[in-house]
Amino acid sequence: IAGITQAPTSQILAAGRRMTLRCTQDMRHNAMYWYRQDLGLGLRLIHYSNTAGTTGKGEVPDGYSVSRANTDDFPLTLASAVPSQTSVYFCASSADSGSVTQYFGPGTRLLVL
Amino acid sequence: AQSVTQPDIHITVSEGASLELRCNYSYGATPYLFWYVQSPGQGLQLLLKYFSGDTLVQGIKGFEAEFKRSQSSFNLRKPSVHWSDAAEYFCAVGVRGGSNYKLTFGKGTLLTVNP
Structure with missing residues (x-):
């Protein structure tokens, strides 16, 4: 089934450690996004990429980096x-930067202690 | 800047009852409007969207939503709720921002369905 996969599903991480959350889509979408979801705050955009090789900052980019090889x-x-x-992280994609409809992955639950 | 308000944090309905979830937006022009549903432990699934044309849009799972420009609203409705509809529902506004579209989400409405 076409869609977005994210790994890991969940993770407990010690403060100070480095962590990479993975996101893969097989829909050949050009644009991709990372959001974090926090209780009472909804979803907030961290970073985005309009096409391979380009990235941009969203609403809450500090402490995060992305790449789009x-x-x-x-x-x-x-x-x-x-x-x-500590949050739930969702990856999303849209056909291209001119497409407003985004499709979401299942999320990664991250606890930082 | 655009914003989305979902006034109801938590709604409880009985199975078989009708449902209306409220969504109000703030934006200078007609935005693109979305409803997403998030089941427990799952990602967000697109229920329906409004871009233009008929202001009553049909979505998946028997849901519909009506765009009312005069009220800046995009309320989600279902005539008869099923237990499997228990989830969190998010309204979102999509507007052009620079090089792409940005989605701004409301804070969500949690739906509980009583048997």
């Missing part, structure tokens, strides 16, 4: 995790 993969890296990065 190819169309299918859009990993999110926490260089040195802090407890405030």
Whole structure:
């Protein structure tokens, strides 16, 4: 079934550790996004990529980095995790930057201690 | 800047009852409007969307939503709720921002369905 996969499903991480959340889509979508979901705050955009080789900052980019080496993969890296990065992380994609409809992956639940 | 308000944090209905979830948006022009559903432990699934044309849009799982420009609203409705509809529902606004579209989400409404 076509869609977005994310790994890991969940993770407990010690503060200060480096962590990469993986996101892969097989829909050949050009645009991809990373959101974090926090109780009472809804979903907030961390970073986005309009096409392979380009990335941009969203609403809450600090402490996170992304890369887009190819169309299918859009990993999110926490260089040195802090407890405030405890959240549920969702990857999403849209056909291209001109498409407003986004499709979401199942999420990664991250606990930073 | 655009914003989305979902006034109801938590709604409880009985199975078989009708449902209406409220969504109000703030934006200078007609935005693109979405409803997503998130089942426990799952990702967000697109229920329906409004871009233009008929202001009553049909979605999956028997849901519909009506765009009312005069009220800046996009309320989600279902005539008869099923236990499997228990989930969190998010309204979102999509607007052009720079090089792409940005989705702004409401904070969600949690739906509980009583047997």
